[in-house]
Amino acid sequence: MDLDWSAQDLEFRDEVRTFFKDHLTDDIRAAGRLMTSVYADHEASMEWQAILHAKGWAAPAWPVEYGGCGWTVLQRYIFTRERVAAGAPPVSPMGIQMCGPAIIGHGTQAQKDYFLPRMLSGEHFWCQGYSEPESGSDLASLQMEALHDGDDLICTGTKIWTTHADVANWIFCLVRTTKSDKPQKGITFVLIDMTTPGISVRPIVSPSGEHIQNQVFFDQVRVPKANIVGQIDQGWTVAKYLLEFERGGVAYAPELQERLSRIEAYVREHPRGDAFEAKLAACRARLQVLEVLEFRVMSGHGDARLNAAGPSAMKVLGTEISQHITELALEAASSWGRSYQPDATRPGGHIHLPYASGLIGPELGAVAGAHYLNDRAGSIYAGSNEIQRGIIAKAALGL
Template sequence: MELAWSAADAAFRDEVRSFLDEKLTPELRRAGRLATSVYSDHEASMEWQRILHERGWAAPAWPVEYGGCDWTPTQHYIFVRESILAGAPALSPMGIKMVAHAIIAYGTPAQKDYFLPGILNGDVFFCQGYSEPESGSDLASLSMAAVGDGDDLVVTGSKIWTTHATEANWMFALVRTSRTGRKQHGITFLLIDMTSPGIEIRPLVMTSGEEVQNQVFFDEVRVPKTNVLGRIDDGWTVAKYLLVFERGGAAAAPALQVMAERVADAAAHQPGPAGGTLADDPSFSSRLADARIRTEVLEILEYRTLAALSEGRDPGPSSSMLKILGTELSQRLTQLTLEVAGPRGRAYQPHVTAPGGPIADFVAPTDGYLSGDDWQAVAPLRYFNDRAGSIYAGSNEIQRNILAKAALGL
């Protein structure tokens, strides 16, 4: 495996850096730096998508004929890495990075013509309707019903943990259209217009105080059968295809490396429990060193996956492995960030952060007062949000089962 960039890749990296230096405004960098979860401030995220779309870089992983870039796997990795290192706000993954791939693979020509341009320019903004109150990790047990009635499916039930449902104008959802055979059979992948009559959205207040997640209720919502992606009763096939993109893991290491560097820099200036700085404390420094070593290992694994893709090889169950390592390392680092933030990191000060959704029941000080630095205000919110990382996109326990079966033959 060759770890050094080629001359062409180095030139591309420089091109990306120049673009980021020119287009990333201080406001956009602030939104990326002060994000409290994997979701950036919505307005900043959409503005960055608009800028990327103008350059033709909003959806580089799409096929060229639909607006993607004819990049090598290495160039894709470089672009993601440089964007993270530059502090760019994250784009919402639901449309560009997830359902768009399913639409490209399974959509009708009419569906592609309508949804793909809208996703690119931001007119179509998707949320994901998978989990239900009684169906989380065991997704195939979902029960939200869709009953055929002429040219429509009539949908009744609810979805939960629906990110950005209040901002979305479309949802991609799994619904139950049949109850015969295995529970994976009889599930249909449906695209639902969120302005349809009979839809009610109730925000859920997260432990961080943010309203990013929601529960969505459907009361006899009529959805045209032309909005079925793939075939009725065969939505599980589409969902499995899409999960590969949801778990991703293409370039998690750069963001974790940036986080580790910030922790190390802050620890060098924070008092330690036995004199000196926190960086001198053996317990803290050993845990930080362990996290940094594991982050370097994660990057090597990402390079290995990149090399396999570059050679046209199947990387195997790497998405599960990278998902486990990336989310659990992020949890370790946010724990260390909270520790190094000290007492000022325990204060609840979301008014100086850039959260991914509204903050419920919080009255900001009229003078904008902040105790400590802005990163200390981010620390507790990021910590709480990261607790969910090992659960969403398939819990890490399930990912370990996948690895046990696919890699170890157990």
Template sequence: MDLKWSEADLAFRDEVRTFFATHLTDELRAAGRLMTSVYADHGAAMQWQRVLATRGWAAPAWPREYGGCGWSAPQRYLFSRERVAAGAPPLSPMGIQMCAPALIKFGSDAQKAYFLPRMLSGEHVWCQGYSEPQSGSDLASLQMSAREDGDYLICNGSKIWVTHAQDANWIFCLVRTSREQKPQLGITFVLIEMDTPGISVQPIVMSSGEYIQNQVFFENVRVPKANVVGTIGAGWTVAKYLLEFERGGTAYAPELHAMLDEVRHFAGTVPGEMTDSLAGDPVFAGRLAAARIRISMLEVYELRTMSAMSMGGESPGANASVMKILGTELSQHVTELWLEAAGLYGRTFQPRAARPGGEVRLWHANGPHAGPQAALLAPLRYLNDRAGSIYAGSNEIQRNILAKVALGLH
């Protein structure tokens, strides 16, 4: 793979930079810069999606025939890198980046015609119904039932850790339509409208006070069989395909480079606990350099994966597990460096300094904040990033997948 950008790639990069400079408002930049997790402020993300949809850039990885950009792997990577550099908020991944690839591969023509345009426009806001109270990393043990009743499925059960369910009007769910000897069999992938009678949403407020996730309950919810993606009982195949895009559908490296740049700048300009700054600390400088090398190695791996996908591969495959492990663990490492650089300021919880992905439901969270903003972001990002090695299948699960798929171990 040639790692040099072509003249066409560089021209595309300049076009993207100009677009961002023209269309990103200060409010949108703030929403991107002050994120505390992988999710931007919901209102800002939807506003930015409408801007991108008007330009035709909301779905970089979709084929043109479905309203996507049809971009090459280098173009998608450059777009991601320029988005981070410009401070634009990321779009919610649930619809465009996760459910859409599954629909494009497994969905009926009618499903594609109805759902994909509404995902692009933002008319449909999606959430994911995979995990259950007793089924997290062992997803195949899920128990939410769906009984066939003529042209409908009658769904009962609950899903947990459902991000932005309070804002979504559609949810893609895994349900159990039969019980088989092998737990992966008898699972069905189905699309459910959130205002269907029998659905209720219960907030899960984190210890940080942030309201981003929910538990969703289903009581005798009638869902048309026309909303089944693929075939009844074969949803595990759809789910695995979708998870490849959740784990490795986008690049981690651009965001990691930007985070490390902020830590490096902050460590050199803000006094620490015991010294004027960390800029002259050779040990800390060495740790920053080591982190940069590791991120650059991940960047090369991501570029190779994207190149392979653009040359005929439909999904990242097992590479998604590698990217998920390296990306999330490196992100955790960078937030540890950030917290160390924050010094005494990193010991305070001041969410008002940030723009989290949901409402902060703490009475004391709305007061004024004190201290450098970059330092106040450090504990917020650190705490949120602890979940990175768990969501989308824990990193232990990813290592098991690689042992089986890549090394042939059983």
């Protein structure tokens, strides 16, 4: 595998770098730099998406005919690396990176024509209705009921840990349309307007004090069958297709390298001793391993086992290294990392706990504590890392 950039790659990199320099405002950069989870400040993220959409760069991985860029996998990687280096926040992944590919891969032409342009523009902001109180990592055990009523489904049940349901106007859901001997059978993938009568949202405040997660209740919500993606009772196929994008559809390494670099820059001015320097070096080495894995998976040149297990391996390594980096940030910040000052950061949701106003100590310390708490979920969401290791064992090792 050739890791050298070609002249065309470098030309593309310079084009992207110039665009970021010309269009990123100080406020949007701050929102990217001061993120405390995988979700950026909502207002800043939407503003940035509008800028990208005007350029035609909102959905780099989509086919050109649906508003994508027509970029190669390597160009998308370069774009991600330059975005992180420039301090730009990501756009919300729920629509463009997850629901969008599901509609492109399994939706009708009418669904593509209606939903995809509104997803790109930000007119439709999406959330994901997968997990239920008794169905998390064992997603196939979900029980939210959808009864047939002519051209509609009548949906009743609840979804939990629903990110940004408080600001979303659409949700993609897995519902049970048929009870079967096998839990994966009888599940349907459906798109639901959040303004439909019978839907209510209850906030879940995280330990960091942020309101990002929610529980959503559906009380006999009427949904047109025209909003079913794929076939009735065959939603598990769509769900698995979507999860490939959630687990390994984007590269982890560029963002993690930037976060580690910030810690390294901090300890150059505030030394923490040789032992801590060794921890940083070990983490940098693990990141290089992850980056090479991502290159191999994205290039598509690996063997069949790597291609099958790659997204799961990326998810395991990416989330566990991310959690480790939050621990290193706390150690580097020392006592400053114990302060609770969310007003000095740009979290992905509103703060619901009382806090003192104003930055106390270094910026690293303000972000470290909240990011540590938020990142505990990284090894659980998108299928827990224990589940991913099972997939790797089966796909790569034949166990």
